[in-house]
Amino acid sequence: MRRLPPFFPGSQRPLLIAGAVAAAAAVAATALAGGGGSSDGRGAGASATAADGLRHTSVEVSEGGCGKGWAHPHRGKQVFDLRNTSSRAAEVYLTNPVNGSVYGEVEGLGPGTTRPLRVTLGGGSYAFRCLPDDTDAVTGPTVTVAGPARGGGPAAVPVTQQDLIPPTIAYQKWVQGRMGELVRRTDALRSAVREGDLAAARAAWLPAHLVYERMGAAYGTFGDADGAINGTTAGLSGGVRDPGFTGFHRIEYGLWHDASASSLRGAADQLDKDVRALRDSWPQQRMDPADLGLRAHEIMENTVQFELTGRTDYGSGTNLATARANLDGTRAVLDRLRPLLTSRDPGLPEIDSWLGRTRKALDAAHQGDRWTPVDRLARGRREKINAAAGALVERLADVAALTDVRRTR
Incomplete structure (x- = not known):
């Protein structure tokens, strides 16, 4: 598992499942938000159709005026230009005031700035909830949108830290159950190397490596052990000859x-030692429950970036086997999160479908005990793998968003 910058930077976290994207990337929206003022100079409550073809409404964010300005509610796609008129940064949620479910959000909204919140609303009751830094949350007035509820984006009931503890503990136990196999497989690799049987060592390398790769969601908790066991030459001035290049990929390069x-x-001795130390220390480790849903997305995001490009191939040509193991690791996380996701993510069956499609596309590159190297894939097959994995990554972003812990007060 390779480390990437954290997904969903704090200033631009979207709630994808709700069809509401809190991002300032759209050119038209960025122009409207420029300068920290209202969208059209007419102040809070002004509504107008902008260059993006959507109606924009300027809404105040402050402790004393949360949600002020939404005076003419209507159904359909629209943009709220959220203006923070206070002296504190704030998170802002558009919620169902009855059960607290969230339709869309913007976080890290700085004082004196404006950011767009794009939503699709059906008929129903809504309220903005403003959560300024270092002070209590404030809920604005309830606004009723007339008409049928159909056609609006679904809302996600917020997930709390407590909600995530049981699946996180279950996942930690699952990882613990893999540790014995990891040690046995690594022992076999070490023994083959020490006996001078390089053919046996090459045969033993992949099974050992794949056990580790299936535990991808735990890499943040593994800490420095992850770099020692599964690090690459990235950032090492000496490349493959750098003393800091250790673990599975160092042995792969040599073999x-x-x-x-x-x-x-x-x-091989050092890898065996590091794996045993990881196994022995794991029962005392505690994963952060807030990371679990994010890891489900990151595993496959990393797979697309590193494995499907062949960037981590040090000679074995087994990136697709690693991708397949990463897929298994993703499913292991989703299985633990499923009780939370079933009632929150209507796209869960579609995620399961893309898991199956990606597995089928990868398995087609596996014949007997051999995997086709990425650079030897026929163009059509490579495109099929990339398309399936890319679609899966896109849908797993919803899992990361839905399981992100949100403030409730």
């Missing part, structure tokens, strides 16, 4: 680049 068994003994 597939004609290194002698004696030259690999130190790396």
Whole structure:
């Protein structure tokens, strides 16, 4: 599992499942938000159709005026230009005031700035909820949109830290159950290297590596052990000869680049030692429950970036096997989160469908005990794998958004 910058930067976190994207990337929306003022200079409550073809409404964000300005509610696609008139940064949610479910959000809205919140609303009751830094949340007035509820984006009931504790504990136990196999497989690799049987070592390398790759959601909790066990040459000035290049990929490079068994003994011994230390320390580790849903997305995001491009191939040509293991790891996370997601994510069956499609596309590159290297895939097959994995990553973003812990007060 490779480390990427955290998904959903704090200033631009979308609630994808609600069809509401709190992002200032759209050119027209950015122009409207420029300068921190209202969208059209007419102040709070002004509504107008903008260059993006959508109606914009300027809404105040402050402790004393949360939601002020939404005077003419209507159904359909629209944009709220949220203006923070207070002296504090704030998160802003558009909610169902009855059960607190969230239709869309903007976080990190700085004092004196404006950001767009794009939503699709059906008939029903809504209220803005403003959560200024270091002070209590404020809920604005309830606004009723006339007409049928159909056609609006679904809302997500917020997930709390407490909600995420049971699936996180279950996932930690699942990882614990893999540790014994990881040690056994790594022992077999080490023994083959020490006995000078390089053919056996090459055969033992992939099974050991895949056990580790299936535990991808735990990499943040593994800490420095992850770099030691599964690090690459990224950031190492000496490349493959750098002393800091250790673990599975160091051994992979040697096994597939004609290194002698004696030259690999130190790396194999160290890998075995690091894996055993990880196994022994794991029962005392505690995963952050707030990370679990994010990891479900990150595993496959990293797979697309690193495995499906062949960037982490040090000679074995087994990136697609790693991608398949990452897919298994993603499913392991989703299985633990499923009780929370079933009532929150109407797209869950579609995620399951794309998991199956991606598995089928990857398995087609597996014949017997051999995997086709990424750079030897036929163009059509590679495009099929990339398309399936990309679609899955897009849908897993909803899981990350829905399981993100949100303030409720």
